[in-house]
Amino acid sequence: MKTFTSYLFAILCFCAVLTGCKDDEEVAPKSTMTYDGKEYDLANGLIIEYGKYPPHEGNVEQLFLTSSGVKIRANGAKIDSIYGVGHAILFELLTNGDGELTVGDYSFDYSQGPYKVNSFVYSYAVFDADFVTRRQTKYEMISGTVKVAKDKDNYVITFDCIESNGKQVKGYFNGPIIFYDQKK
Secondary structure (H helix, E strand, O other), X not given: OHHHHHXXXXXXXHHHHHHHOOOOOOOOOOOEEEEOOEEEEOOEEEEEEEEEOOOOOOEEEEXXXXXXXXXXXXXXOEEEEEEEEEEEEEEEEEEOOOOOOOOEEEEEOXXXXXXXXXXXXXXXXXXXXXXXXXXXXXXXXXXXEEEEEEEOOEEEEEEEEEEOOOOEEXXXXXXXXXXXXXXX
């Protein structure tokens, strides 16, 4: 009976330890993009809005996601220059929004226009680029999707694209987006 009591005590202690442990909070994935087997951090997001360009539908907005080494110099709400060294991906989106990035799924548009809302056209990625000397190789997207969601003040952006050499550019970004109005 003493052995049984000892085992029962050990089992109860083990259960108490397990129930006393808090579950770790769910860890969100890092903001990164991958290309050719290599991972690149993403730290900043911005939207550059250009407004409507008929005959295209919606507003033209450039979504620009960058690493921490890429800096934006602005004069008020207008971009003055982009400088630094790092990685970036740019998507030219056609959105319903005005002054904000519209939540939804965007697909690459192969046509020559007019472009429809919830599509993206010109898009490229650069890696280890110098934005001052313009030393960079652009990898233009030829297909893919961009998904935009919002979680409170943060945007959650996932993308999965193919660039012109046939390689995949895939990524995830979770963070605030700074808005720049470049309309004339």
